[in-house]
Amino acid sequence: MKNCKYCLYPKSHPFGMAYSDDVCLGCITHKEKYNLDWSERYSFLEEEARKNKKRTKTYDCIVPVIGDAEDYFVVQEVLKLGLNPLIVSVNSYFYNDIGWKNLHNLITHFDLDSWVYNPEIQTYKELIRTSLRKYNHMYLPWIQLHTSFPVHVAKEKSIPLIIWGSNQSVEQVGKFSHKDSVEMSSWSRIEHDLFNKDIFNLIGNGAQVNERKLNYYIYPENLQKLSKKVKGLYLSNYLAWDPLKQNQSIIKHGFVAEENSYSFDPYERAGSSVYYQIHDLLKFERLGYRKITDHCTREIRHGRLSRSEAIEVESQFIQNKINVNPFFNWLDVSKTGREWYINHKLKKSSNLISDSKIEYKHHNFPQKIKSLLVKSSKPNENFITYGKGIEI
Amino acid sequence: MRTGSVILFKNGYCYQSYGWNLFRPLGGLQNIVSHLDKYLIDDITIIRPVRDNDSSADFLSDIEELKKLKSSSPISFGGGIRNIDQLHLLSGLPFERFIFSSILFNENNKLLEVATKLYGKQAIVGLIPFKLKPKLSMFNSEINKFVPLDKLNRNHLDFCDEIILYDCEREGFHSGFSKEIIDRFKLDPKSCVFSGGVAELKNSFKNTSYAPKAINIENSVLHREYSILNYYEKL
Numbered sequence: 001m002k003n004c005k006y007c008l009y010p011k012s013h014p015f016g017m018a019y020s021d022d023v024c025l026g027c028i029t030h031k032e033k034y035n036l037d038w039s040e041r042y043s044f045l046e047e048e049a050r051k052n053k054k055r056t057k058t059y060d061c062i063v064p065v066i067g068d069a070e071d072y073f074v075v076q077e078v079l080k081l082g083l084n085p086l087i088v089s090v091n092s093y094f095y096n097d098i099g100w101k102n103l104h105n106l107i108t109h110f111d112l113d114s115w116v117y118n119p120e121i122q123t124y125k126e127l128i129r130t131s132l133r134k135y136n137h138m139y140l141p142w143i144q145l146h147t148s149f150p151v152h153v154a155k156e157k158s159i160p161l162i163i164w165g166s167n168q169s170v171e172q173v174g175k176f177s178h179k180d181s182v183e184m185s186s187w188s189r190i191e192h193d194l195f196n197k198d199i200f201n202l203i204g205n206g207a208q209v210n211e212r213k214l215n216y217y218i219y220p221e222n223l224q225k226l227s228k229k230v231k232g233l234y235l236s237n238y239l240a241w242d243p244l245k246q247n248q249s250i251i252k253h254g255f256v257a258e259e260n261s262y263s264f265d266p267y268e269r270a271g272s273s274v275y276y277q278i279h280d281l282l283k284f285e286r287l288g289y290r291k292i293t294d295h296c297t298r299e300i301r302h303g304r305l306s307r308s309e310a311i312e313v314e315s316q317f318i319q320n321k322i323n324v325n326p327f328f329n330w331l332d333v334s335k336t337g338r339e340w341y342i343n344h345k346l347k348k349s350s351n352l353i354s355d356s357k358i359e360y361k362h363h364n365f366p367q368k369i370k371s372l373l374v375k376s377s378k379p380n381e382n383f384i385t386y387g388k389g390i391e392i
Numbered sequence: 393m394r395t396g397s398v399i400l401f402k403n404g405y406c407y408q409s410y411g412w413n414l415f416r417p418l419g420g421l422q423n424i425v426s427h428l429d430k431y432l433i434d435d436i437t438i439i440r441p442v443r444d445n446d447s448s449a450d451f452l453s454d455i456e457e458l459k460k461l462k463s464s465s466p467i468s469f470g471g472g473i474r475n476i477d478q479l480h481l482l483s484g485l486p487f488e489r490f491i492f493s494s495i496l497f498n499e500n501n502k503l504l505e506v507a508t509k510l511y512g513k514q515a516i517v518g519l520i521p522f523k524l525k526p527k528l529s530m531f532n533s534e535i536n537k538f539v540p541l542d543k544l545n546r547n548h549l550d551f552c553d554e555i556i557l558y559d560c561e562r563e564g565f566h567s568g569f570s571k572e573i574i575d576r577f578k579l580d581p582k583s584c585v586f587s588g589g590v591a592e593l594k595n596s597f598k599n600t601s602y603a604p605k606a607i608n609i610e611n612s613v614l615h616r617e618y619s620i621l622n623y624y625e626k627l
Contacts, residue, residue: 015417016405016417016418016419017417018407018415018416018417020413020414020415025414025416025417028414173417174416175408175416175417175418176408176416176611176615177410177416179566180611180612180615181615182615182616183615183616183617184617185427185614185615185616185617186427186430186617187419187423187424187427187614187617188614190423191419191420191423192419196419196420196423223617223618229618230617231616231617232617
């Protein structure tokens with residue numbers, strides 16, 4: 001089987017690729033967006049909102065956020081539905097000043113209650129070190145928390161609904177039809193969010209971790225036995241999801257886009273010190289492609305890039321080097337430890353590693369993309385453990 | 393009524409099928425089975441969706457994967473069991489029942505005889521994939537074709553403890569199982585398991601003359617947390 005004849009995804013996509021007549025299921029499922037009756041689908045969402053409104057004395061739903069552009073869009077839509085959300089966030093400790101500004105602006109601009117969880121940092125770092133050693137992945141510990149802590153909060157505070165933005169397994173590879181209206185589940189979390197690596201895969205083998213500190217890393221059990229069952233919905237099943245367009249539209253709420261040397265997209269994960277840095281490098285090492293391929297594929301499907309234009313845009317970024325030193329310094333890894341890791345675990349991507357600061361370059365994109373981009377900012381400081389994003 | 397789930401498993405990976413044509417990737421087998429165990433499903437049916445393109449090497453490699461499977465639910469397994477050598481390979485598997493489909497279209501019943509001797513009649517399950525449109529026909533996977541009803545060797549059904557009627561048109565969709573197959577096929581629903589489209593809750597069989605022995609929910613069982621509880625309540 002060859003790769004898809006339309007998009008740029010390779011067969012190594014971590015969610016699993018399948019094809020029909022040389023077209024990947026991601027492209028086939030994307031076409032549903034042009035045939036579905038979205039007003040009917042939105043009415044399902046309105047019905048869910050109606051059923052869950054004022055079921056508790058406090059909040060109607062939880063919106064898990066990191067503070068990037070998609071979160072602004074989700075919160076905007078949740079408020080349009082007339083729901084009273086509690087914003088829940090897990091500190092990744094990877095925010096730069098733009099990240100903190102966007103997170104705190106989100107909370108204050110929409111004037112919402114929030115709950116930010118700061119995991120105990122030594123355990124968190126130890127889990128990251130183990131995750132790097134075993135799986136060449138630095139985000140697994142945070143993803144464990146991001147996908148389970150909001151569910152714990154829902155359980156503890158009897159909040160019946162959790163609203164997420166996009167379901168990546170549908171949007172990227174078409175594992176389900178939009179019509180399946182797939183919901184959050186423990187199965188999907190392990191399969192798609194954690195790539196079959198739950199927290200117990202990150203302990204043992206030398207990891208110095210006290211299991212008593214892992215409570216929020218573990219998905220809560222017995223959700224079906226609660227008097228108010230917890231349900232998690234993905235907005236992308238009910239709205240014709242178009243990230244670039246949506247993300248541009250939320251700039252009016254004060255979101256700050258970030259200059260990006262690794263993709264044309266200044267919105268997705270803006271404010272992270274690692275997402276387009278060490279995380280992108282590790283993605284290339286594990287899967288053979290970088291985030292720019294996700295973005296180019298997405299824009300081919302939305303008709304804003306032809307396949308050849310996408311290949312050209314991809315080529316502008318794909319060889320851009322990354323300075324991994326700030327991350328290893330943050331992780332308290334010694335110089336020899338870093339050298340060992342680069343020599344043994346980053347063999348495929350060794351040509352993408354640089355010791356010097358990477359300067360932002362201006363690129364040229366087709367007009368359909370350019371028209372959805374906005375002025376972006378440079379971060380002043382990376383790896384801010386606790387930040388103050390706004391002045392009141 | 394027993395409520396089970398169907399998993400399609402091939403080359404070490406699980407798939408969802410929509411309308412017998414479109415296969416979507418689903419995920420790793422153990423994670424799926426562990427969650428179905430957790431949801432307290434009554435039983436699990438694992439089918440290799442092989443047609444005329446199966447090979448002994450693929451069969452063997454899937455069997456090796458299946459040997460590692462850990463589950464607390466009763467499991468039925470089938471798909472590509474087409475000769476006696478393969479039948480002997482199944483003895484090492486942690487499964488209760490074995491499913492036969494294309495053999496039901498053969499003249500020769502030797503395979504079913506040997507299977508009954510090895511595993512007992514209670515372990516033999518027949519699988520009949522069908523569609524009603526444009527006319528009633530059954531899928532013979534060995535030749536990868538839908539064939540008329542009279543090509544099915546009905547005598548072979550006597551070997552089967554139960555028969556899975558698999559609605560190929562409704563599979564994966566939300567349109568409901570075509571229960572008129574029971575009238576058209578003249579089968580006792582109490583010996584049948586309905587599969588394909590049964591997840592549509594409007595399609596209730598409870599207290600009707602169509603009530604089957606069991607139902608198998610396909611793709612949608614994993615589409616939401618503990619969805620199986622809704623089926624227990626409503627079907």
